[in-house]
Amino acid sequence: MIDKMPDHGFKTAQPRAQPPEETELVQIRPLSKSAGGVPAIVSAVKSAWNEMGPVRGLRTLLKLNQQGGFDCPGCAWPEPDEARSHAEFCENGAKHVADEATTKRVTPEFLSRWSVADLSYKSDYWLGKQGRITSPMVLRRGATHYEPVTWDEALELIAGALNLLAHPDEAIFYTSGRTSNEAAFLYQLFVRQFGTNNLPDCSNMCHESSGWALTETIGAGKGTVTLEDFELAQAIFV
Known part of the structure; x- marks a missing residue:
């Protein structure tokens, strides 16, 4: 069972500062010849099935990156403005959504x-x-x-x-990037009513330097490209 009691051999008295690194299940094998195809589809479906069940999993994935649906939380890949495929996502995106929408x-x-x-x-x-x-x-x-x-x-x-607190600025208010617009609006309203503007967003954790550079360069802190831009670009940096 996943929730079986501890098996590290002794009753812990103090919590660890950092979780352990588990390397015993790591395997080194030859590189795959492709990063997609049938194995990727099977892996994505398996994750959705295990975390959400067949019906909930199918309904959720069919709304992923669709008009009137929701954006994939896995990355910032720009979906097309016009026609979109029924599976407008990758294997990792499907796994990310399954993890977020799990029924466990x-x-x-x-x-x-x-x-x-x-x-x-x-x-x-x-x-x-x-x-x-x-x-x-x-x-x-x-x-x-x-x-x-x-x-x-x-x-x-x-x-x-x-x-x-001696002053409202001693507090920092952080929230999830999955927060809805309505909830985020009420949250920031409460924080400003409390008396501070310390509202770092989730991008401060992983996007601070690139967001600052993009703002200085193009005036916006995030990418502005579309999929069609790749066909016209003379150089692509990854």
């Missing part, structure tokens, strides 16, 4: 069995494969396990921490 759940019961220290001995991949958290959780000072709280309790804890 991390319940309070799961977190009551696993201490924070024990979880710290699991890889990021393993942790992600357990599923999505279903309710607000808190790790209290001195505790070894997360415990569930109501939304009212969670918001009270957040408000208490914010109200202890």
Whole structure:
């Protein structure tokens, strides 16, 4: 079972600062002759089936990068403005969506069995494969396990921490790149009402330098090309 109890041979007293690097399953093999084809299709379908089930998986993938659907969270590949294929995505994009839309759940019961220290001995991949958290959780000072709280309790804890700050600028408000426009609007409204503009977006983590350079060069912090531009370009840098 995926959620079996720790098997590292001893009861951990302190959490690890970083998750372990698991190399025992790494295999070195000859390079594949292609990066797509039937194996890629099989791998994408398998991921969607395992994480979402056949019906939910098919419905989700058919909306990926489609008009009236949603953008793939995997990369910034520009989909065509006109006609699009039914599968306007790659193998990794399908896997990324399957991981985001998984039906697996991390319940309070799961977190009551696993201490924070024990979880710290699991890889990021393993942790992600357990599923999505279903309710607000808190790790209290001195505790070894997360415990569930109501939304009212969670918001009270957040408000208490914010109200202890000497100045609103001591807080930084960060959120997910998957946040809807409506939720993001309300979030920034709350932050500015609180009194600060410390709202770094998710691109600050991985796109800060290139975004700054693009803004200085072309006036926008992201790419402006279309697929058709590749046919007209005299040089392409990867």
